[in-house]
Amino acid sequence: MNFWEKLYLPAILKGMVITFSHIFKKKPTINYPEKQRPFSPVFRGLHILNRDEEGRENCTACGLCALSCPAEAITMESAEAQPGEEHLYREEKYAAKYEINMLRCIFCGLCEEACPKDAIYLSETFAPAEYQRKQFIYNKQELLIPHPIENPEAYKKALGNRVKREVVKH
Amino acid sequence: MNIFLTIDLPMLAEKLILIVLVVSVSLVVAMYTTFAERKVAAILQDRSGPNRAGPFGLLQPLADGIKLFFKEEIIPNFSSKFLFILGPALAMITALMTSAVIPWGDKVHFFGRDVSLQIADINIGILYVFGVLSMGVYGIMIGGWASNNKYSLLGALRAASQIISYELAMGISLIALLMVTGTLSLKEMVLQQQHGHWNFIYQPLGFLIFLICAFAECNRTPFDLPEAENELIGGYHTEYSSMKLGFYLFAEYINMFISSAIMATLFFGGYDMPFVNEANFAPNIAALIGIAALMIKVVFFLFLFMWVRWTIPRFRYDQLMHLGWRILIPLALFNMLVTGGVILYLHK
Secondary structure: OOHHHHHOHHHHHHHHHHHHHHHHOOOOOOOOOOOOOOOOOOOOOOEEEOEOOOOOEOOOOOOHHHHHOOOOOEEEEEEEOOHHHOOOEOOOEEEEEEEEEOOOOOOOOHHHHHOOOOOEEEOOOOOOOOOOHHHHEEOHHHHEOOOOOOOHHHHHHHHOOOOOOOOOOO | OHHHHHOOHHHHHHHHHHHHHHHHHHHHHHHHHHHHHHHHHHHHOOOOOOOOOOHHHOOHHHHHHHHHHHOOOOOOOOOOHHHHHHHHHHHHHHHHHHHHOOOOOOEEEEOOEEEEOOOOOOOOHHHHHHHHHHHHHHHHHHHHHHOOOHHHHHHHHHHHHHHHHHHHHHHHHHHHHHHHHOOOOHHHHHHHHHHOOOHHHHOHHHHHHHHHHHHHHOOOOOOOHHHHHHHHOOOOOOOOOHHHHHHHHHHHHHHHHHHHHHHHHHHOOOOOOOOOOHHHOOHHHHHHHHHHHHHHHHHHHHHHHHHHHOOOOOOOHHHHHHHHHHHHHHHHHHHHHHHHHHHHHHHO
8 A cells, every 4th residue: 555545534535525426416215105106007906896988897706716816815795686786787697795805815916817807907006004904804895996987087097007908798 | 698698699590591501402402413413324325314203304303212211211130220320321411511611602791791601611621621521431331331241341341442542642632732722721712713713724633633533532433333333242332221322322422512512612713703703793693603603613523423424434443443542642742743843943
């Protein structure tokens, strides 16, 4: 080491200049929850039960999503649509009770891939926090997308920029 | 009853108010120094510091203090409870006592009296500061001993040896400064710097040595071995919890604040604002300008403490001792001899 290096002080001063310059650099911190990191469009978040454009629920309680779920998180009970309820459901059979246990769900998206009626898909939101375990079993009301005719903005927001899949109709 | 009539009650009142004011200002500044430390550390590391508690995170020290109060007071089961509680108390007392002789500003005019903003204008100002500083070692040693823990004792011993080694170089560099100023009283030093130049110009090497020793006295990086070891195996504040730990950590920040104030007073003119002639203003306004000037210098030195902390790695223990005894003391002696020689030559 030469004399200037042995002093250590010039090296320390150079280091201090470098540290000082970091004050003026842009910070990569994102101030959650005011700003949020953007997700990709195929992000697998919370489930949403879909409706068609007239507001009828797509789900026919066929049970394919419950069958394909590797964590056995989905349970449902089916019922037949009575004559006065045609505007509510797309086909005769509908899900009277539809529950997803969020604590069991692994957000794999297999239910979305298995559904033939484009009725369930995974959106971009996180599951919020609850105080009790049983509050994590989401029933149909919490999972349903808002009505497109009664509540168009909420419907549009929940739909996001999701690509509509082809629906199998018999 | 007669003795009460001979006490100068207004002076007692003004000193009491001044003491309460200075102590509370020291505590509040130390509190916000902890906050500033986290913010400055964050800014130097490309992130933003605490900004959730209150606007811009300004209530964060309050949250920290309240958290410390609510923690459980654990006192280990051994014989000397008195010493265990005495340790942090001593550290805090000696940290606050040094603030008594620093001139915080010029005279203030209240109720027809001239109140000088210095609690005790003793003519051995700097010597008093040094005496109290040496007593600060007791707080650490007692804390380490009373913890009844081998590692605490070792950590405390290292901290104590570091502090006393660097006190020597500090003292010798001060002797050179005293040769220039000719007085030990802090108030007179500030007055001299007002009419002449700042002592920094007369004693640059002395200032450098004093700065390095101040880093060592406050246990700041690169000399923060007592703190680093605490993270690894323990140290003098391992066994402490809740507010006693808070006192130790707080006393360190108060030490930083007081060291900055002393450096500003000794070498950078104290409450003198450069390029401003204070005689032109009313006494109260001049005092305010002086206090603001001193605070700006203190803030700069605090920023320097933090800036250096996040730039250099810490010294190994033997490197630390080598620096203190074999480099700084000869350098300080050399500085003293050169100063003496130059003064002798100029006075001929």
